[in-house]
Amino acid sequence: MAWDAKQQDLLNEVTQFIYREARLQDDHEYDAWEALWADDGIYWIPANGEGTDPENEMSIIYDNRSRIGLRIRQFHTGKRLSQTPRSRLRRIVSNVEILEHDAAEIRVSANAMVFESHTRGDTVWASRNEYRLRREGDDLRMVLKKVILVNNDTALYSMAFLI
Template identity: 70%
Template sequence: MLVDYDLREQVSEFIYREARLQDTHAYDDWEALWTDDALYWIPANGDDPDPEREMSIIYDNRSRIALRIKQLHTGKRHTQTPRSRLGRIVSNIEIAECDGDDIHVRANAMVFESNLRGETVWATRNEYLLRKDCDGLRMARKKVVLVNNDKPIYTLSFLI
């Protein structure tokens, strides 16, 4: 699929900005990236289970995303006291499809987390549905498939 260079650059910058906001715990700014009909999904036990019928690590609509961020702001998320130090590398950004204002994107990421428990490396395959609006790009869907989601996950209290 041939993609306009300017669009590829806008998409890449959006994905990099989202990663930076997550790594720096700028959750209010991260929340502002989402559309009103947003869906944030981290499946458990496989790449593509049915989230309506099977357990997910996260399966949040827009209001649940806002509630999750409010909970992080309370300081009562004890697994995030002190906050994890995060560093993520995003790669393989690929525009899979453009359909009007909707842009389907795939990317990989490695997230390094350091906290009181030690260090953890999270490998992910991400799928995004980005939407163009008058303010630029916004995120309507994000699916994060942890490469090791078939194994026990001891805690995932930051937003991946």
Template identity: 35%
Template sequence: MPDLTKARQFLYHEADLMDRHAYDDWLALWTPDAKYLIPCNEDDYDDRLHVSIVNEDHAGLCDRVARLKSSSVWAQRPKSRLSRIIGNVRFQPTGPDGLVGQATFNLTAVRHGAIDVIAGRTEHRLRATPSGLRLVEKTVWLVTIDDVMPNLTFLL
């Protein structure tokens, strides 16, 4: 069974990679069967029935990282300065090599003198691999799920 302390450290590491725009290192945290979701407008969200802010598999994550690394992302010129706090981290085993967990986050993004605060909770499904823990699935539930949102052209 994966170590729960290592799972918490994994979330902190993921947050640090996102804040530093370390896109390739962040992408390396994912399994090939990855699923990344950011729902919108529905508390009882079903990705087969509802529109999403983000609904990507591993190929979609690769495309997202390639776009973020390119010079064509005008909404991130210059890149936002990011700082997030992860809290209320809880994990439970889901079998011999899996964990499912929840956490809350508070992200401050600063760009061109504008400050955005983005808050929410995440659900992570992790798998132990020979290379360490890897992300299988991540859902980001934004507090502002049904409100006007700031520019989200960075990783959540």
């Protein structure tokens, strides 16, 4: 399928948004990361597979916008002992693909590898991330971020940072 300039511009904008989101997380800039969310945003990390219904399945994280803010406020207290010292993080994001879009929302998929270095050791997290983005004014906002960890059916190390 040949992409026209408008579709390519949208893909570039979406890709830059996802890259920015990854950088903010890697740098622990959680206030700026929180600003990327829509007021009705949902952050979901399913457990035990692909995750089809967070209301009826186990989740590692299933947070609404209020809970996302609470996690960040807790992080800022400095009392998150699992993040003292903070993990050093770097993400590699690839395969950004717009699955569908209309005037209201953009559905996007991307692969990610997160390298975490911490005093307890190094961990590599691999995932497929699914996003629903909405334009609010001139900016994109996350309505949904679903992180499907490749190994979410096994015991996981502490994720005291926001994946």
